[in-house]
Amino acid sequence: MIATLQERAAARSSNGHLQSNAVAPAIEVEELTRRFGSFVAVDHVSFTVPSGSIFGFLGPNGAGKTTALGMMLGLIPRSSGTARILGHDIHTNLPDALARTGAMVEKPALYPYMSGRDNLRLWAYLAGIDDPKRVERALQEVDLTARADATFGSYSTGMKQRLGIATALLRDPDLVILDEPTNGLDPAGQREIRALIRRLAASGRTVVLSSHLLYEVQEVCTDVAIINHGKLITTGRMQDVLHTRDSIEIQVDRPLDAVPFIEHLSDVEQVHLVDDLVVVTVDASFAGVINRKLIEAGFEVTGLRPRQRRLEDEFLALTGLPAQNGASDDTD
Amino acid sequence: MSTSSSRSALEFDQLTKRFGEHVAVDAMTFSVPRGSIFGFLGPNGAGKTTTIGMALGLIPPSSGTARVLGFDIRTNPSEVLQNVGAMVERPAFYPYLSGRMNLQVFGAQAGMDDRSRIEEIIDLVGMSERANAKFGGYSTGMKQRIGIGAALLCDPELVILDEPTNGLDPAGQREIRELVRRLSETGHTVFVSSHILAEIQEVCSHVAIINRGKLVSTGPMSEILAGTDQLVIDVDRPEDARQTLLNIPDLEKVVVDERQRLIVDVSLDRAPEINQTLVQSGFAVSQLRHQEGQLEERFLALTGQATGSEQTNG
Amino acid sequence: MTPISRIFIGEIWKLLKRPMTWTLAIILVVLMVLIYGTLIGTILAPDGMGVDVEVDQSMGTSLEEALILPDGLYMGIGLVQLMVTALIIVLAAGMVGSDLSWGTIRTMLMMGAGRTPILIGKILALGVLGLAGLVIGMLLSIIGSLVTAVAVGEGIQFSSWATAGFVGEAGVLLFRSMIGIMVWAAIAATITLMSRSLAAGLGASLALLFLGGQIGGLLGQLGNIGVWMGRALPNAGVDALNQLNAAIPPSYAAGDWAWILANIIGWLVLLAIAAVVTFRRMDTLAAGS
Incomplete structure (x- = not known):
C-alpha cells in the first residue's frame, strides 16, 4: 500500500x-x-x-x-x-x-x-x-x-x-x-x-x-x-539497459593465452577476443576473482571493467539509427 | 578557395576589445591551424x-588584429568574407520553401548562381534525400x-x-x-564553439580555452588533456588500499572519491603494477579502469571553476 | 489547493507589476485630459466656433451646461465607461493570452491552483482594476467639470452638486458601469482562452464593443425578428443598461428589464461555462508553444 x-x-x-x-x-x-x-x-x-x-x-x-x-x-x-x-x-x-x-x-x-x-x-x-x-x-x-x-x-x-x-x-x-x-x-x-x-x-x-x-x-x-x-x-x-552486469572486459598482456585460461574458470560462460580485449560473459561480480586468478597465474592485468556501452549508442540503436563507426562496441 | 600561403586559417594577435572600462577581450593571441x-x-x-564578432568584422577591435588566412578584415574585407562561412545564430529560412530552394534563394542573394555548387553543398551536408521537402517540416x-549549408555557399575555407x-x-x-568531420575531410577548417565538452573532446583536434576575455590555454587536444589521465579502481576496502598504494614510491595522488572508488593520478603503464600490489596484499580488485583525461575537468580547472567535488564516471 | 483569495491577490500583484497596466492607466489619464481640454477649448473659443453647439438637439442643452456639474457627471461617466471598457478588454486579453503564451499557466497549475479558481481569481482581479479605472476616470471627469465651471466664470457652486444625492447617483452610475465592465472582461477573457490567442481575443472583443451597436441597429430594421436578434447580441444588455447613465435616461418597462437581465445573466453564464469547459480540457503545454 x-x-x-x-x-x-x-x-x-x-x-x-x-x-x-x-x-x-x-x-x-x-x-x-x-x-x-x-x-x-x-x-x-x-x-x-x-x-x-x-x-x-x-x-x-x-x-x-x-x-x-x-x-x-x-x-x-x-x-x-x-x-x-x-x-x-x-x-x-x-x-x-x-x-x-x-x-x-x-x-x-x-x-x-x-x-x-x-x-x-x-x-x-x-x-x-x-x-x-x-x-x-x-x-x-x-x-x-x-x-x-x-x-x-x-x-x-x-x-x-x-x-x-x-x-x-x-x-x-x-x-x-x-x-x-x-x-x-x-x-x-x-x-x-x-x-x-x-x-x-x-x-x-x-x-x-x-x-x-x-x-x-x-x-x-x-x-x-x-x-x-x-x-x-x-x-x-x-x-541493465547498458548490459554492464553480464559481461566484463579485461586488458591483459597476453590475451591469446588468457582466453583459454579464463575459459577454464568456473561460472564463466563464454570468452572471446575483441581486438586485444578479452570479453568474458560472466556475472560482473566475479571480476575480482578472475583478476586475482590472472595475477596469480602471472598475467599482467592492465584493465578490468564491466562491459561498458555508451548510452548514446544504445539510444540511437533503439530509436532506429545505426551506431557510430568505431565509437561503439558490438552487442554479441 | 584561397591561394594564401598562411599556415593559419585564423590568427589573433593581441586582439583586444574594450567597452568603456570593461575589457571584453584582453590581448587575445592564438592561431587556428589550417x-x-x-x-x-x-x-x-x-x-x-x-572574439568571433571581431574575426568576422562585425565588431571593430580596440587594438590588435584578427587575420583570416593571412588577411586582415580591416584592410582586405572581401578576401576575408570570401573565405569565411559562419553560422552564428539559429538560421532563419522560409518554412514553406524546400531546403534546396532556400539555399538557391540565399545563394542568389549572395550573388552565387552556380546550381551545381548548391547540389554539392546539399550532398556535403547530407540532405540529398530530403532537399525537396519543405524547410518547415x-x-x-x-x-x-541547411544552416551550415548556407554558410558554405561562398565556398569558404x-x-x-x-x-x-x-x-x-x-x-x-x-x-x-558527422558533418563537422566531413567538412574537415573535405579540406575545410572548422572553428566551433560549444558548451557540450564531451562533444568537443570527441570531435576537435585543437582547442582554445578563454576566461574573462583572456586566453587560458590553447593547443592540440592531446596536449591539453596530457597529464590528466587517471586510474579508477573499485576495491573492497578502499581506505586500506589507499594506504597500501601510498607505500609505492613516486605514487603521489591517491584519493577515495564520494563513491568509494580509488582514484590514482598515474599513466596507464603503471596499471599492472598497481593491480598486482593490491591483489598480492589481499584486496579484491573488481574494476581497474583507465580514465582518459576529461576535457570537462581540464576546462573547469583552467577557468577556475572546479569547485564541485563531482567525479565523472566513464 | 490554492485558495481563490491567494489567486486573486496574486493576479492583482501581477497586474500592478506589469508595465502594460500602467501604460493603460496613463492612456486613460491622457485621453481624459485631452478630451476635457478640447471641450473647454471649444466653449472658450470665439463666437461662431462652437459655443452654441447643442449636444442634444431635442433637449436644447448646450455643451456648457452638459459639461458643468451636476449634469457633467453623466457626460463624464459616458466617456469614462467606454474608455475603461476598452482598456479592460486589453487587460483581460493580455492577462489570459500571456499566461498561455508564456506557459505561466502551467506554473500556476503546478503550484496547486485549480483551473476554475484561476478563472475566478482573474475575473475578480479584472473587476477590481475596472472599478479603480472607473473611479479614477470619474474623479478626472468631475475635475474637468469643475475646471469648466471656473473657466466659463460660473465658479464652483458647491451647493448645486456637493450633496448626498449626488454621491448616491455617482455610486449608482459606477455600479451600472461595473456590470458592463465585467461582461466585457468575461467576453475578452473567454474568447482569448478559447482561441488561445491574445490577438483574436482582443480583436473580436473590441470589434464587438465598437460595432455591436451598429449591428443591433441594422438588425432592428429587419422588423420584429431583427429586433429580438439584436437584443440577443452580447453587447445589447449592457448597452441598454448604460443608457440609463444619461442625464435624462430612458424608462424601461418590465418587459424591457426582462430581456436586459436575461441577456446579461445569460451571456455571463454562457461565457463562464465556455471558459471553464475550455480550460478544463485544455492542453496547457501546446498552448504555450
Whole structure:
C-alpha cells in the first residue's frame, strides 16, 4: 500500500537510496495514451519510477516525452490510461499528487516583466509558502541571488533555466521533474545542475531528468526509460539497459593465452577476443576473482571493467539509427 | 578557395576589445591551424561571441588584429568574407520553401548562381534525400544542416559554427558531429564553439580555452588533456588500499572519491603494477579502469571553476 | 489547493507589476485630459466656433451646461465607461493570452491552483482594476467639470452638486458601469482562452464593443425578428443598461428589464461555462508553444 509521508521520511533518513519495494514508486504510469485526432502522440506507455532514483526519461524530438510528462502532471488531458504520482491517482486526486511534486516541463515558464525574486515570491505565495527564507534559499540553491532583482526577461538562457529549476524546488518536493535542465548552461553551470540533482537524490528525493545530453544522463541517472514514436522502447536500471552486469572486459598482456585460461574458470560462460580485449560473459561480480586468478597465474592485468556501452549508442540503436563507426562496441 | 600561403586559417594577435572600462577581450593571441577542427571554449560571458564578432568584422577591435588566412578584415574585407562561412545564430529560412530552394534563394542573394555548387553543398551536408521537402517540416538537426549549408555557399575555407548542437536531440547532435568531420575531410577548417565538452573532446583536434576575455590555454587536444589521465579502481576496502598504494614510491595522488572508488593520478603503464600490489596484499580488485583525461575537468580547472567535488564516471 | 483569495491577490500583484497596466492607466489619464481640454477649448473659443453647439438637439442643452456639474457627471461617466471598457478588454486579453503564451499557466497549475479558481481569481482581479479605472476616470471627469465651471466664470457652486444625492447617483452610475465592465472582461477573457490567442481575443472583443451597436441597429430594421436578434447580441444588455447613465435616461418597462437581465445573466453564464469547459480540457503545454 501507499506509504505515508512520515514513513517515507523515516525511510529516507535511514537509507539514502530507497529500495523500490520499501515504499510506493514515485511514479507509476499505466497504459497512458494521448491521441490528437488519428495521431497517437503517446501510445499505451507504462513504466515505473522507483522512489529515490534518478530517472532518465529519453526520446528523440517528437517522440512524445513532453506530452507524456504533461499528462503525468495533469497539464494535458489524457485519452486513456492512468498515472499515479507519489501514490495518488492524478485523475482523482491531482492536488495531492502535485503537492509534493516540483516540475519544469518544456521550458522555464515565468513572468518576463518580473524580477527573479518577485517571480519566486509570487509562486511561493500561490503555493501557500509564507516564509521569505524559502525564496532566498531557492535562489541560493541555483546561485541566482546576485541577479535576483533583474527581470526574468533580461536573463540569459542559462539563468532562465536556473530560475525555472528554483521554481520547481520551491515547495521542497519529494519528486522533481526536470525537462532539459542544462539547456543553455555553460560547463560549470551544467556541472552545478548535475551536482544539485545528485544532492536531491542523496536526500531521498526522486528526480526525473529528461535530456538530450546522453553522456550526462548516463553519468547521473540510476534508471532510464526510452520512448520513440510515442511507444516505450525500454526501461529499467541503467546498468541493465547498458548490459554492464553480464559481461566484463579485461586488458591483459597476453590475451591469446588468457582466453583459454579464463575459459577454464568456473561460472564463466563464454570468452572471446575483441581486438586485444578479452570479453568474458560472466556475472560482473566475479571480476575480482578472475583478476586475482590472472595475477596469480602471472598475467599482467592492465584493465578490468564491466562491459561498458555508451548510452548514446544504445539510444540511437533503439530509436532506429545505426551506431557510430568505431565509437561503439558490438552487442554479441 | 584561397591561394594564401598562411599556415593559419585564423590568427589573433593581441586582439583586444574594450567597452568603456570593461575589457571584453584582453590581448587575445592564438592561431587556428589550417585543416583543424578547432574547439573554442569558455564560460558564459568569457568573450567568445565578441572574439568571433571581431574575426568576422562585425565588431571593430580596440587594438590588435584578427587575420583570416593571412588577411586582415580591416584592410582586405572581401578576401576575408570570401573565405569565411559562419553560422552564428539559429538560421532563419522560409518554412514553406524546400531546403534546396532556400539555399538557391540565399545563394542568389549572395550573388552565387552556380546550381551545381548548391547540389554539392546539399550532398556535403547530407540532405540529398530530403532537399525537396519543405524547410518547415525538417527536424531541428536538418534545419541546422541547411544552416551550415548556407554558410558554405561562398565556398569558404574556414567555417565558424557557434553552438551548432544546442537544443538538438541525440540523433541531431550526431548528424552535426558527422558533418563537422566531413567538412574537415573535405579540406575545410572548422572553428566551433560549444558548451557540450564531451562533444568537443570527441570531435576537435585543437582547442582554445578563454576566461574573462583572456586566453587560458590553447593547443592540440592531446596536449591539453596530457597529464590528466587517471586510474579508477573499485576495491573492497578502499581506505586500506589507499594506504597500501601510498607505500609505492613516486605514487603521489591517491584519493577515495564520494563513491568509494580509488582514484590514482598515474599513466596507464603503471596499471599492472598497481593491480598486482593490491591483489598480492589481499584486496579484491573488481574494476581497474583507465580514465582518459576529461576535457570537462581540464576546462573547469583552467577557468577556475572546479569547485564541485563531482567525479565523472566513464 | 490554492485558495481563490491567494489567486486573486496574486493576479492583482501581477497586474500592478506589469508595465502594460500602467501604460493603460496613463492612456486613460491622457485621453481624459485631452478630451476635457478640447471641450473647454471649444466653449472658450470665439463666437461662431462652437459655443452654441447643442449636444442634444431635442433637449436644447448646450455643451456648457452638459459639461458643468451636476449634469457633467453623466457626460463624464459616458466617456469614462467606454474608455475603461476598452482598456479592460486589453487587460483581460493580455492577462489570459500571456499566461498561455508564456506557459505561466502551467506554473500556476503546478503550484496547486485549480483551473476554475484561476478563472475566478482573474475575473475578480479584472473587476477590481475596472472599478479603480472607473473611479479614477470619474474623479478626472468631475475635475474637468469643475475646471469648466471656473473657466466659463460660473465658479464652483458647491451647493448645486456637493450633496448626498449626488454621491448616491455617482455610486449608482459606477455600479451600472461595473456590470458592463465585467461582461466585457468575461467576453475578452473567454474568447482569448478559447482561441488561445491574445490577438483574436482582443480583436473580436473590441470589434464587438465598437460595432455591436451598429449591428443591433441594422438588425432592428429587419422588423420584429431583427429586433429580438439584436437584443440577443452580447453587447445589447449592457448597452441598454448604460443608457440609463444619461442625464435624462430612458424608462424601461418590465418587459424591457426582462430581456436586459436575461441577456446579461445569460451571456455571463454562457461565457463562464465556455471558459471553464475550455480550460478544463485544455492542453496547457501546446498552448504555450
